[in-house]
Amino acid sequence: MNSGRSSPQSRSPICSSPPKYAEMELQHLERIPPPRHPVKILLLENVHQTGVLLFEKEGFQVELLKTSLTEEELMEKIKDVHVIGIRSKTKITKRVLENASKLLAIGCFCIGTDQVDLEAAERLGIPVFNSPFANTRSVAELIIAEIVCLSRKLFDVSKGCHEGQWFKSAVGCHEIRGKTLGIVGYGHIGSQLSVLAESQGMNVIFYDIIPVLPLGNSTPCKSLEEVLSNSDFVTLHVPKSPQTENMIGEKQIKLMKKGAYLLNASRGTVVDLKALADSLRSGHLGGAAIDVYPKEPKANGSGFETPLQNCPNTILTPHIGGSTEEAQQMIGEEVATALIKLVRSGSTVNAVNFPNLEVPFTSSSHRILNVHRNVPGVLRDINNIFASRDTNVKAQVLGTTADIGYLIVDVDKETSEEVKEAIASLKPSLRTRILY
Ligand SMILES: NC(=O)c1ccc[n+]([C@@H]2O[C@H](COP(=O)([O-])OP(=O)(O)OC[C@H]3O[C@@H](n4cnc5c(N)ncnc54)[C@H](O)[C@@H]3O)[C@@H](O)[C@H]2O)c1
Numbered sequence: 001m002n003s004g005r006s007s008p009q010s011r012s013p014i015c016s017s018p019p020k021y022a023e024m025e026l027q028h029l030e031r032i033p034p035p036r037h038p039v040k041i042l043l044l045e046n047v048h049q050t051g052v053l054l055f056e057k058e059g060f061q062v063e064l065l066k067t068s069l070t071e072e073e074l075m076e077k078i079k080d081v082h083v084i085g086i087r088s089k090t091k092i093t094k095r096v097l098e099n100a101s102k103l104l105a106i107g108c109f110c111i112g113t114d115q116v117d118l119e120a121a122e123r124l125g126i127p128v129f130n131s132p133f134a135n136t137r138s139v140a141e142l143i144i145a146e147i148v149c150l151s152r153k154l155f156d157v158s159k160g161c162h163e164g165q166w167f168k169s170a171v172g173c174h175e176i177r178g179k180t181l182g183i184v185g186y187g188h189i190g191s192q193l194s195v196l197a198e199s200q201g202m203n204v205i206f207y208d209i210i211p212v213l214p215l216g217n218s219t220p221c222k223s224l225e226e227v228l229s230n231s232d233f234v235t236l237h238v239p240k241s242p243q244t245e246n247m248i249g250e251k252q253i254k255l256m257k258k259g260a261y262l263l264n265a266s267r268g269t270v271v272d273l274k275a276l277a278d279s280l281r282s283g284h285l286g287g288a289a290i291d292v293y294p295k296e297p298k299a300n301g302s303g304f305e306t307p308l309q310n311c312p313n314t315i316l317t318p319h320i321g322g323s324t325e326e327a328q329q330m331i332g333e334e335v336a337t338a339l340i341k342l343v344r345s346g347s348t349v350n351a352v353n354f355p356n357l358e359v360p361f362t363s364s365s366h367r368i369l370n371v372h373r374n375v376p377g378v379l380r381d382i383n384n385i386f387a388s389r390d391t392n393v394k395a396q397v398l399g400t401t402a403d404i405g406y407l408i409v410d411v412d413k414e415t416s417e418e419v420k421e422a423i424a425s426l427k428p429s430l431r432t433r434i435l436y
């Protein structure tokens with residue numbers, strides 16, 4: 001399927017070997033002196049080596065763990081960490097954040113950020129970064145593969161052959177061409193999947209809670225129920241939220257056609273697995289493919305249990321939708337780059353819970369980064385600090401949300417330390433640091 005974009009090999013000679021993303025994004029940091037104190041990075045859940053190497057190239061101290069950590073373990077480990085990198089398992093709660101006195105930023109080396117208390121992080125002046133779509137294609141391709149596997153009962157038939165059974169039959173097996181795929185959540189993954197499914201000859205309908213551009217010949221539906229009752233395959237691509245919790249339960253499954261298939265590679269809280277298991281065993285649904293679960297192990301190993309085990313024509317995978325080498329390498333590079341820019345220059349571009357600011361460094365100056373509660377008079381007080389110390393402000397940018405203000409200001413070197421201390425001592429200040 002040609003997405004219309006040229007592949008690296010087919011690009012014109014001018015950009016036949018495009019500079020790597022990180023090299024482009026970080027090149028301007030060369031003009032900024034490195035941090036005077038060691039920068040400690042804690043990476044959990046086997047973050048890709050690309051990210052590790054980028055941090056090490058910056059001279060940061062990296063600790064890499066293959067697993068996630070419990071809240072208690074995190075509360076201890078995070079005390080002297082400047083940056084933490086996680087994936088979808090590790091839960092960074094308000095309690096953990098209240099122990100993170102040195103934490104400058106959080107990197108979600110994945111799409112989802114529901115595992116972080118974003119409001120608590122914002123109110124504590126900690127920006128959170130993610131990789132909004134680097135594993136989109138990986139998930140979409142997995143779903144396409146599973147649709148064919150379910151439609152041909154491939155896993156059950158293959159298991160039979162491995163066990164010495166030769167059972168050749170076309171009963172209950174169908175082409176996917178001409179069948180209807182119902183997509184719930186038409187965002188990055190849902191829309192990419194829509195294009196791939198249509199390229200396989202499927203009809204695509206979808207439901208989203210916001211107006212979105214239907215790609216190709218796909219058709220928006222007015223309700224979830226409309227998608228459920230008109231689809232041969234229903235696939236879920238919504239975020240974890242109070243609204244999506246158990247959005248597919250016994251009542252919704254009963255609305256689905258007899259023999260239809262349910263696929264979920266979004267979040268484990270979206271589907272009531274007991275209701276799904278009952279519908280598979282009763283024969284109402286023809287099969288399911290599940291990649292995410294309400295409770296998932298914090299590390300690889302045995303002992304995983306789910307009500308879906310041994311259900312007919314049911315594909316179970318261990319949250320691998322984004323687990324391809326291509327996706328993990330891109331994510332590692334993208335999120336590590338954003339975190340390095342935050343540490344080295346205060347850039348918050350691509351932060352999901354912060355004003356997105358990036359200011360070119362002003363030569364022969366020091367940079368002060370201040371996060372404060374967004375209350376009246378803060379900027380007046382900060383500017384009075386500059387005026388009263390005869391400090392020349394060479395660049396100043398303020399971004400705000402309802403709860404916080406984020407200020408990047410380049411000032412004279414001569415008075416920068418004194419000014420930084422005065423700003424940090426203002427009552428609304430949450431975090432203040434200086435870059436030399
Ligand atoms: N299994 C995996 O490995 C894997 C990989 C990547 C992403 N994910 C999960 O998939 C989710 C979707 O990823 P994405 O990149 O497409 O996100 P996205 O934010 O681009 O798209 C999500 C879409 O869902 C819609 N939505 C939200 N609530 C809804 C509701 N109640 N009903 C219908 N639509 C609703 C949103 O409007 C949005 O258009 C992520 O939040 C993540 O949790 C899982």
Ligand SMILES: O=C(O)[C@H](O)COP(=O)(O)O
Nearest residue numbers: 087088089110111112322
């Ligand atoms: O949010 C995501 O991108 C997916 O759930 C992938 O999570 P993972 O990085 O833990 O595989």
